[in-house]
Amino acid sequence: MPGSDHSGLKSMHASPSAAPDQTASGLLVSDVLYGQAPQQLDPGCACYSITRIIEDGLELFQWSGLFEVVKEIQILDDSNRICFSFNSCATGGAKCSYVDGGQREYDIDDNSGRIQYGPGRRGTYCQQGAIHSLSVLIHPDLFESWVGEGQAEFKRLMAEGGVLDGYRGGELRATARMLHRALVSPAEAGAAAGERHPLWLRGQCMTFVSLFLEEHAAASATEVSALDRRRLMRARDRLLEDLSRPPVLADLAREAGLSPSSMNRGFRKLFGASPFALFQRERMVAARQRLLAGDEPVLSIAADFGYTNASHFSEMFRKQFGLLAGEIRRTR
Incomplete structure (x- = not known):
């Protein structure tokens, strides 16, 4: 267990910051x-972060950054944390590259998640535009107490360092x-007075991590080639691009370089649902979020x-x- 990594820190930190000056390390x-990062602001750069320590070895971290021009930052991962991250509301682009370990370069996309572990890894973070990231960070000992030794790919990640990316889905996003x-x-998240209870936060952090593990297990259990997996991921992104209008499946398959039948089989293997069923599920998840977020008429949201x-x-x-659309607001 990670007993005293940051025992002297406050449980909440929120501060405006910026792309700090790069140092030799x-x-x-x-x-x-x-x-503790430097607070100097470059013109056109603004960052904001909040860290909540849930318990020893478990932190919840929110980061938002806006860089009007391309900004490169040299980084050194000294955290000894497994990082489960989800990016949303991205209006720009970002990528990260490392000099060692597995998967040395990856893109940071909108509405996508990744699992990352790399103590001691050095690399470069590059961003332009706005990106918001929500992360749950877990000490390896605590993670093992939750899930045991895990699958071979996680063992390799822990041994070598690296990134597992491409995690998506409405439930993860929600x-x-x-x-x-x-x-x-906190009030928007249902807290009656002040912050959410630590047990609620711990439970939601565990749910967040479990959604990554479920998707990883489902993907690992399939027999889809690496090439077809990339094609299917591209087809899924295209499918969910506009939830008001599903694309024609034949066109979707052609764009992805697959036949309609192989795309259907691949979707069932990789995502556990046909393209139409996946589209319908994600559309209803998005509609539910709209219904819970305000008082828009059901007819307007439906349209x-x-x-x-x-x-x-x-x-x-x-x-x-299990509820009609008009009834869901009573659960708020």
Whole structure:
């Protein structure tokens, strides 16, 4: 267990910061996590971070950064944490590259997650535009107490360092947003007075991590080649690009370089659902978020998601969540 890594730190840190000055050793990840990074602002650069220590070895971290021009930052990961991250509301682009370990370069995409571990790894973080990231960070000993030794790929990640990326899905996205609201605006996340209870935060952190592990296990259990996996991931991104209008499946398959039948089989193996079922599920998840977020008329939300008949929309909603669309707000 990680007993005293940062025992003297406050449980909450929120501070405006910026792309700090680069040093010979690089920006320490622990300095970013615990608010010790330099506060000098470059023109056109602004960052904001919040860290909540849930328990020894478990932290919740929210980071937002806006760089008007391309900014490169040398980094050194000294955190000794497994990082489960989800990026959302990205209006720019970012990538990270390391000089050692597995998967030495990866892109940071909108509405996507990754698992990362690399104590002692040096690299370069490059960003332009705005990116928001929600991360749960776990000490390896605590992670092992949760899940045991895990799968071979996790053992390799722990031994060599590296990144597992490409994690997506409506439930993962919704959990990340809920945790974000709990840090930034607890009242919006359902807290009656002040911050959410530590047990609630711990439970949501565990849920967040479990969604990564479930998707990883499902993907590992399939027999999809690396090439077809990339094609299917591209097809899924295209499928979910506009939740108000599903693309024609034949066109989707052609764009991905697959036949319609192989795309259907691949979707069932990799994502556990046909393209249409996956589209419908993600559409209802997004609609549920809209319904819970405000008081928009159900008919207006239904129209935004491509339904001309509110009753049909509400019935499809009931099939997925067990409640009619108009009833879901009573659960807030």
